[in-house]
Amino acid sequence: MASRTRKGSRLRMYFRMLSGSLIRRASRLVIAVLAIAIGATILSGLVTIYYDIPEQLGREFRSYGANLIVLPRGEAKITRETLRALRELVGEGRIVGLAPYRYQTVKINEQPYIIAGTDLEEARNNSPFWYIEGSWGDSQDTSQVLVGHEIAGTLGLKLGDTFTVQGVKYGESAEASRQDLSAEENQKRDLARQNFHTKLTVRGIVSTGGAEEGFIFADIDMLDDLIGDTFRADVIECSIAANAAELSELSAEIERIIPELQPRAVRRLTQSQDIVLGKLQALVLLVTVVVLIITMISVYTTMTAMVAERRREIALKKALGAENKLVMSELLGEGVMLGFTGGALGVFLGFEFALRVSLNVFGRGINFQWALIPATIAVFIIITVAASIIPVRRVMDIHPAIVLKGE
Amino acid sequence: MPQKILELSNVSKIYGNLKALSDINLSVNAGDWLSIMGPSGSGKTTMINIIGCMDTPSTGSVILDGTDISRETAGNLTRIRRDKIGLIFQQFHLISYLTALENVMVAQYYHSMPDEEEAMEALAKVGLAERAGHLPAQLSGGEQQRVCIARALINSPSILLGDEPTGNLDEENERVVVDIFRRLHSEGVTIIIVTHDPEVGDVAQRKIILEHGRITQDIDQTPIIRT
Numbered sequence: 101m102a103s104r105t106r107k108g109s110r111l112r113m114y115f116r117m118l119s120g121s122l123i124r125r126a127s128r129l130v131i132a133v134l135a136i137a138i139g140a141t142i143l144s145g146l147v148t149i150y151y152d153i154p155e156q157l158g159r160e161f162r163s164y165g166a167n168l169i170v171l172p173r174g175e176a177k178i179t180r181e182t183l184r185a186l187r188e189l190v191g192e193g194r195i196v197g198l199a200p201y202r203y204q205t206v207k208i209n210e211q212p213y214i215i216a217g218t219d220l221e222e223a224r225n226n227s228p229f230w231y232i233e234g235s236w237g238d239s240q241d242t243s244q245v246l247v248g249h250e251i252a253g254t255l256g257l258k259l260g261d262t263f264t265v266q267g268v269k270y271g272e273s274a275e276a277s278r279q280d281l282s283a284e285e286n287q288k289r290d291l292a293r294q295n296f297h298t299k300l301t302v303r304g305i306v307s308t309g310g311a312e313e314g315f316i317f318a319d320i321d322m323l324d325d326l327i328g329d330t331f332r333a334d335v336i337e338c339s340i341a342a343n344a345a346e347l348s349e350l351s352a353e354i355e356r357i358i359p360e361l362q363p364r365a366v367r368r369l370t371q372s373q374d375i376v377l378g379k380l381q382a383l384v385l386l387v388t389v390v391v392l393i394i395t396m397i398s399v400y401t402t403m404t405a406m407v408a409e410r411r412r413e414i415a416l417k418k419a420l421g422a423e424n425k426l427v428m429s430e431l432l433g434e435g436v437m438l439g440f441t442g443g444a445l446g447v448f449l450g451f452e453f454a455l456r457v458s459l460n461v462f463g464r465g466i467n468f469q470w471a472l473i474p475a476t477i478a479v480f481i482i483i484t485v486a487a488s489i490i491p492v493r494r495v496m497d498i499h500p501a502i503v504l505k506g507e
Numbered sequence: 508m509p510q511k512i513l514e515l516s517n518v519s520k521i522y523g524n525l526k527a528l529s530d531i532n533l534s535v536n537a538g539d540w541l542s543i544m545g546p547s548g549s550g551k552t553t554m555i556n557i558i559g560c561m562d563t564p565s566t567g568s569v570i571l572d573g574t575d576i577s578r579e580t581a582g583n584l585t586r587i588r589r590d591k592i593g594l595i596f597q598q599f600h601l602i603s604y605l606t607a608l609e610n611v612m613v614a615q616y617y618h619s620m621p622d623e624e625e626a627m628e629a630l631a632k633v634g635l636a637e638r639a640g641h642l643p644a645q646l647s648g649g650e651q652q653r654v655c656i657a658r659a660l661i662n663s664p665s666i667l668l669g670d671e672p673t674g675n676l677d678e679e680n681e682r683v684v685v686d687i688f689r690r691l692h693s694e695g696v697t698i699i700i701v702t703h704d705p706e707v708g709d710v711a712q713r714k715i716i717l718e719h720g721r722i723t724q725d726i727d728q729t730p731i732i733r734t
Contacts, residue, residue, distance in 0.1 A: 113615075114616075120609060416602065417602075419600075422589075426617065505670075
């Protein structure tokens with residue numbers, strides 16, 4: 101033969117053999133690819149859920165009310181500037197609801213009640229679990245309010261009813277009724293400059309099974325106008341998408357940057373959220389590990405069968421002068437390609453799987469994690485190669501003279 | 508004085524209690540065409556396995572192209588086989604998922620560097636240039652054996668070894684393959700063939716008969732070839 105030129109490269113021939121084996125033996129490799137793809141589907145699906153669970157469950161937990169209560173430090177109240185600073189510090193992306201509350205004692209039919217002035221929209225975001233008969237107030241008509249179920253029962257109020265509230269304006273002091281004056285004259289004195297009174301309409305009746313049923317909820321700006329004062333909140337209830345650790349970190353930051361505020365995490369909620377999350381994530385992790393092991397066993401079995409089935413071919417290659425490591429590199433190369441194909445297929449099927457789980461369990465969609473594409477493919481290439489090592493090492497036990505003669 | 512390409516001296520092969528080869532002495536010159544014949548179990552395959560570096564003798568020495576292969580490690584035997592031996596099998600043993608051309612190139616790949624042009628030339632020499640892109644399943648038995656011969660020759664081996672190369676072929680294809688051997692012999696290729704078929708055995712330049720692991724006859728057939 102003429103002296104050999106370097107027209108063809110060994111690498112090109114390697115891939116030619118590899119592609120020939122994968123394409124022309126496709127029907128025999130379907131089971132192996134399926135095993136890997138199923139494993140990759142479950143793995144990538146579970147990992148997607150694993151990363152999405154905190155967000156999904158966090159949102160679920162946010163339905164159970166505020167998880168951070170912010171109080172003023174000392175006697176001072178919370179100003180609008182401080183509220184704005186708090187909102188900026190927490191960040192809009194994490195705020196589910198941030199409702200300031202101002203509590204004001206008023207009289208209705210000469211009996212004391214408490215009006216809680218708030219941002220009704222934010223309060224609604226904070227407490228979606230409140231049962232409202234009627235509807236949440238109307239920001240256009242601030243005279244429409246929510247009345248606690250207990251008060252509505254006591255005063256006999258129904259939806260659409262109007263009632264009068266009165267009280268002493270901010271900074272003024274109440275004067276006792278004078279014995280020497282008639283009731284009408286005393287009422288006129290109550291309506292004097294230092295007092296306020298107004299008519300409110302029942303837009304909704306609040307039932308929570310808690311203390312909220314003993315309050316009247318009104319727009320905080322309307323309340324400020326009524327009592328003749330600027331914005332001064334007694335407390336801010338915050339619903340923040342964060343776990344216990346993040347909340348604790350945020351609290352420390354609030355105390356450091358806005359010293360006039362003292363934040364307190366609602367431990368009952370944050371700890372429950374963390375416990376449930378921890379258990380769910382541990383379960384997902386466990387299932388993932390089990391799936392990986394099952395996939396490895398499946399690939400191991402498939403590769404063992406493949407090496408056994410191809411003993412003659414392996415023996416021939418050795419008879420032609422191929423060293424063990426070269427034949428093993430070819431088989432491992434096929435393993436890498438199988439892992440790649442199965443992994444790539446699994447990423448997309450896994451997202452579909454995670455999406456369906458999320459829609460059925462949480463009623464929400466799910467974000468595709470782009471990083472999962474290379475990660476899943478890499479993991480399944482590694483798994484396939486690792487599971488192939490023992491079967492492929494059997495190449496060393498194949499003796500061409502015995503196998504090619506048909507034993 | 509012709510160059511000795513192979514020399515077996517007092518070669519024996521023992522499997523447990525079975526003596527497959529017993530005290531074999533054989534010398535083959537470069538360019539010779541030798542047939543090894545004998546009944547089943549006479550030690551033909553054992554002998555060709557030892558010559559083909561796929562087995563080692565229990566005792567004795569085997570000098571192949573100047574190298575004593577009787578005590579080499581498995582790794583060295585693989586290297587020597589790759590460089591000096593071209594193998595032809597009864598069952599062809601082509602790789603099913605590679606084309607005829609790729610099957611020839613595989614031998615180049617394991618030897619040194621694949622060269623498609625050279626592999627095509629080798630196929631052309633056995634009359635299969637037109638079938639280069641076909642898979643083994645698309646080729647007849649005779650065609651498969653010709654691919655096998657092209658593969659065996661592609662690395663210019665010192666010896667072409669055939670184990671029953673016509674055993675799976677019909678008469679017509681047997682004739683085609685024997686003609687190829689005849690041409691290769693005329694080109695100076697050293698050929699050693701194990702065969703049951705007397706017609707194939709008789710066309711060789713020299714024929715040895717093995718019985719119970721011993722050479723019982725060593726026949727020079729040069730005049731037969733001439734006729």
